[in-house]
Amino acid sequence: MPPDAVRRHPDVEAALRAAVVADVAWTVEGRPRLHGVLPLVGPDGPVLALPFSELATARSLAAAGRALVCLSEPEGVGRSWRPLAVRARTRLHEDPDGDVFTAILLEQELLRWPPSRLLADSVLLRREHWWWLPRLLVHLEVLEERPLAAREGPDDHLLVVAGDGAGDGAGDWPEAAVTGPTGAVRGAAPAPGPAVLLGQELSWPDLERWGRWSWQGRWDGEALQVEQAPESTGLPPVPGLLSRWRRHRALERSCRAGLAAARREAAGVTGP
Template identity: 40%
Template sequence: MSAMFASWRRAITAELCWIEPDGRPVALAVTPLVVDGLPVVALPYAHAPVVSGLRAAEQAAFVVSDSRSLRRDETGRAAIGRVEVTDDTDGGLLVDEVLGQELRKYPPSRSLVDSPLLRRENWWWLPRIVVRLDPATAEEVAVPRRTNPRAHRLLVRDAGDRPGIDVVEVRGGGERLSLTGLAGERLRGDGAGATVFGYDYSQPDLERWESWSVHGTLFGDELVVSGREGDPERDLGPLPLLRRLSRHRELSRGCRRGIAAAERARHR
């Protein structure tokens, strides 16, 4: 087993990165799972709109960079290669292959599918968009570990037919962000599209898992911002009961919509 695959097996959270057909880099925080010894991501269908461009991407990066998912002396790892994206609308992969892993790594799933009764009630949580990395094409690289979730971000940029991955510290605000590579390297941005991505989560329950990203163009060590998503200052405290129920309904509706769209596409 490679060093990266070993890190992926142990990690609680990880990052999936790719380049959209329009050239915009995208990153997504994911739960790292393993099938037949190889890295897999099994996304609920609420993520279907976000990952639609991944199906057309030539390559993607599976990354483990959060220090909370790494051993004390372990560096971050990335594997970049071709991926296969498939629809598992009957939920067989989750139930038959990775349910135990998901319940251990992502505790919120316990309230949804930790018994046959819950699995019948929350059937929409079982179907998944499955992303598999082709090990024959994967190139492994070391990346610095992110020890400060708010200040240390993943920099994903268009490197031709694949995403380029760096870990940076972000300074400044507004429409221009100053980026410093954690390994001390010059970023040497050449005007290609880039995304700076980060996330944080509540421990140990992962009830709150918030992501944020800034999109733009990288010139040298400066990102000229064109768009933002999420808020790195958002509180990670417990949700009030009404907000928790509302979030559950939103998640259910998002998954149901994604599943229905996948079923329609399959029968065309």
């Protein structure tokens, strides 16, 4: 879709550029899904550049066709940042060679996401970690922004509710709000529906550790009726040398496997 075919939202794009992390929410079979992302802005507008290790997530987002991008984490952000939730339509462009990502979005990612610098901050690193450059580009056509409070500490949580609508009704759009330490909603409470309550904490300024945990259940309009609780909460411990190596190797294997699967599908090959 050419850039002039979509209405641009400069204030929203500025807030996304100034963010460090965001949460993207969408609905699958009436249940909310949540994923942590680094929001980028390209020539055509906002975009999520997911590695091929997240092939299933990118395709699920594209299949949903609509998503809610939530900016609620204020730490480390730029001057143009502000808390908000953005309704957007999704469109997936697979970039298996990484040409589009490297030419247009890589520098923006390196400036804002230190873990990526360990993989792609030089020509030599990019050759060694070639599997990090192919990306799944989920383009976001911004439709409207909605109010959202900022998280004020690790005891605040992001509540995302799928809603009970159907078809093209309100239930297709997740709703979000931030809750305080007591569980009280800041601002307007979402309507009842299947819900996820997300907690997260990041290590600053290296961003090496990103702890995310959630409770799943049903929001009744005032409280979450928990059906599934997390096994642990809080920031993961500082990894040792062996843990870092294993994590690196696992990421490589996952990226290469996703890329190989996408290439087999593109070539019409079925099976492993």
